Amino acid sequence: MGPIIVMSPDSKKAETPGALMEHSAQRGVCGTLPEAECASSPLATSLDDRSSSSGGDEELTNLNWLHENLLQNFTLGCPEAQSSPTPLLNETNSTLLSSSTSAHRVESVKSKPPFSFSLLIYMAIEESPTKSLPVKDIYGWILEHFPYFSSAPAGWKNSVRHNLSLNKCFRKVERSLGKVNGKGSLWCVDPEYRPSLIQALKKQHFPSSHSICLPSAFPASAFSPSRHLFLQGCSLKESDIDAATAMMLLNSTPGLQTDSCDLDSPMDLSRPDSVLVSSDPKQDHNYSSSSFQHCSSSSSSSLCSLDGSGCYPAPARRAGSEGFHSDDDSDEERNTNLHVRQHLLKTKHPRQEDEELQEAAGSLLHLAGVHCGLDLSKRTNYKLEKHRK
DNA sequence: TGTAGGATAAACACAG
């Protein structure tokens, strides 16, 4: 992933995507990190301080964007969290909200999301009930959750289509049965590459070194793409995201290790086990490894990029994907997915992995200045201090 | 400095 580029929406002619907004309403994205969970934290203070000191929207950081856009736009399927804030939530929340001027918020909404188009597409598709969307709905989802694009320079839709076509993580599904009116096909995520996209999400680079508060109690069910995004709000180094994410999963989802993975079901972002795809950081971060190595030759090097958001297909592959359907994977595809997941799951003993990840991630969080509301932080701090001695 | 990943633009074909 590249840097976060804060573009000037008015630098070019704007699109008129308003009509697409209606798509989003029907999908009930319950995303959702209750904004309160975040606003009450040291992060909130940190963010606020920074935003107030940095001034212009051009200096809005990813974290600002994350906080002010994502955390408020998403509503994760976590109603309990919304109705009953965690102990971490206190009056600081309102303080933060009031201190963040509406103008600033408006500006930050216009800042470009720190996610590649591939990840945006992935999130859109994954949040759809059928795990497949037409391009138009993908537009709509992006517009709904990333208002930046409503005023973004024209061409982002082209980029979306470009990604769909070239990124082999996405596959086209012909609208054959019960053909819905409208053009085009449905697009879905190739199960084979879903873990890699998840890795890409976790790898999402967040520069800066702001602290952030992690809600203390995440219901496992709340682990959705949005949750990912929140976790990524931790200003971990890119190479540390995995460990930190895993650590938080381990702490927030008891029984994770014993939770036998339903290998027959599609990998679901709401399932923590679908996220913790590997215990080896090197392996984890080698997003282009394993299943992506078969990227065949292409006309240009850029067309053979192996990152999850750039797994461009050889023409033959796409040609052969016409029959693909997300709801009815072929045995071969299902087996492939199953094989990958099984391999990843048995990479290391869960308990060993647990301890290693917790320790490593705790240290990383500490180094990154992450103030974590988890009990884990106490343990890791203790370990750190112990280590220092 | 080279490479890779990602974004953007543009052109073109095709279908509704």
Added chain:
DNA sequence: ACTGTGTTTATCCTAC
């Protein structure tokens, strides 16, 4: 004819 969709190519930028 227009619009939306899908594909392809090229170029630029940035991080590593």
